[in-house]
Amino acid sequence: MIKQAIIPLAGLGTRLLPLTSVFPKELLPINGKPGIEYILDECVDAGIKEVIFIISKKKEMIKNYFYNDGFYKKIIKQKKDPRIKKEYQKIIRYRKMIKFVYQNKPLGTGDAVLKTKRYIKDKFFLMLLPDDLIIKKNCSKSMIKIHNQNKFSVMASMNVRKKTVSRWGIYKMGKKIDKRNFFIKDVIEKPTIKKAPSNKAVIGRYIIPKTIFKILSKIKPGKGHEIHITDAIQSLIHKQNKFIGHNFSGKYLDCGSMNGYIKSSLEISKL
16 A cells, blocks of 8 residues: 655745745645645545655745644634634644655755655655646546556656647557556657657656665766656666556646646636
8 A cells, every 4th residue: 555655845946936936836825725735635535644745944934834833822812713723723634644854955856755765664655746736536546546456656647739748758658558547668758749759748646666766876867967756767667667657537737837826726716
């Protein structure tokens, strides 16, 4: 069973400047609720018991959000407002699940994952990227179900327009399993239109084996002099580790850009 999840949160959020010059993008409200809470709710509903946040010293505000007891106790005593009490109780429930580790230098998602090595107990763990919201159906829950059936790694997949493939990690597809699942032969990071092996893109949900830490500890920096999780996953696939691509049925929302952030609020307000 998958019981642990990791969430990289140390990124600078430059696509959402100027908002993120003073405020972590993960705490920005989406229809009145911080974006990170949608990710946490997805984890809870999927049966996750422990979540590891990877933050930096510049993003201590995320930790403070979950540890602001003095403020809540004082305001609850003054206001006697049941809504505020309910919100505080929710934050306490989240806090019981969360551990914090630090990535103070922006060295890539692979480096962020490596920081969690000593906390991961089981053979596989879930990773969620907070910029990618998937609503209407729990993608993590569906992926865990697939993993439980065969004990392979699983990665979320979505069809994208051919002319946009250079924005994404793109799958080279292997044997089809069923309507929603296929084996992954390779993952090509941001290919040109001509070199893209498909139009199926990697979306920010991964079930990854613990063996990836061994690769991440030895892998050399790639594009942008960063350690990319995609490069480590490629290495595992080339070593005959089986990865399944899952075409999820929920609705994808990109919260990492200003336009996407605004659209996400509008979409969620309709639910």
